[in-house]
Amino acid sequence: MEVFDVYSTDDLQGFLKAKSAEGWEVVGTVSRPEDVEDVPVISCSEFQWDKPVIVVIGSEGEGLSLETQQQCQQMLTIPPGRVLHPGLDSLNVSVAAGILLHSICSQKRRKGD
Amino acid sequence: MEVFDVYSTDDLQGFLKAKSAEGWEVVGTVSRPEDVEDVPVISCSEFQWDKPVIVVIGSEGEGLSLETQQQCQQMLTIPPGRVLHPGLDSLNVSVAAGILLHSICSQKRRKGD
Numbered sequence: 035m036e037v038f039d040v041y042s043t044d045d046l047q048g049f050l051k052a053k054s055a056e057g058w059e060v061v062g063t064v065s066r067p068e069d070v071e072d073v074p075v076i077s078c079s080e081f082q083w084d085k086p087v088i089v090v091i092g093s094e095g096e097g098l099s100l101e102t103q104q105q106c107q108q109m110l111t112i113p114p115g116r117v118l119h120p121g122l123d124s125l126n127v128s129v130a131a132g133i134l135l136h137s138i139c140s141q142k143r144r145k146g147d
Numbered sequence: 148m149e150v151f152d153v154y155s156t157d158d159l160q161g162f163l164k165a166k167s168a169e170g171w172e173v174v175g176t177v178s179r180p181e182d183v184e185d186v187p188v189i190s191c192s193e194f195q196w197d198k199p200v201i202v203v204i205g206s207e208g209e210g211l212s213l214e215t216q217q218q219c220q221q222m223l224t225i226p227p228g229r230v231l232h233p234g235l236d237s238l239n240v241s242v243a244a245g246i247l248l249h250s251i252c253s254q255k256r257r258k259g260d
Contacts, residue, residue: 136225
């Protein structure tokens with residue numbers, strides 16, 4: 035069995051702000067790029083992992099609040115393979131998290147780190 | 148709502164054999180490459196999608212039978228980010244399927260098809 039520590043915070047936005055100030059890269063995630071205001075959105079496959087990173091994943095259905103998005107330096111999205119019907123999310127949050135983390139880790143492997 | 152057809156077969160190995168003969172590429176999936184005999188195993192990120200493909204995904208825990216593996220031209224695996232404890236599978240089958248399909252589709256996008 036594998037065991038790792040789990041931490042929680044009552045002040046997510048304050049936590050992210052503090053970590054940004056310490057040099058962490060804070061990246062959010064979004065299923066519909068049009069829901070994001072004032073934060074750049076890129077495909078998960080374009081993300082360059084070159085410093086300590088915090089990946090923020092929202093709740094299923096709701097995603098990240100605008101206030102939390104504003105603490106992110108950029109937002110990652112999983113590009114669909116084809117045009118989807120409006121309002122159609124095809125991935126649940128655990129599958130989306132798996133794809134995002136695999137995609138980020140693959141970037142690092144490709145660079146030979 | 149999105150609707151698509153679902154098909155089933157009582158003879159998976161016969162089905163795969165017939166599809167291979169018709170020119171489909173049949174690729175299996177495996178979590179532990181050492182479980183595979185006589186079929187080449189590659190990382191999902193190395194797979195080149197250049198013809199019609201059937202991805203065969205096994206049941207959770209058991210994976211594909213040796214008889215089904217023998218109908219596959221190659222096997223895909225998701226490389227772990229680090230060395231895992233023996234016997235530790237960290238992904239359930241829906242997350243693994245999401246990562247595999249995203250990885251395959253990304254290959255095609257990168258080639259500009």
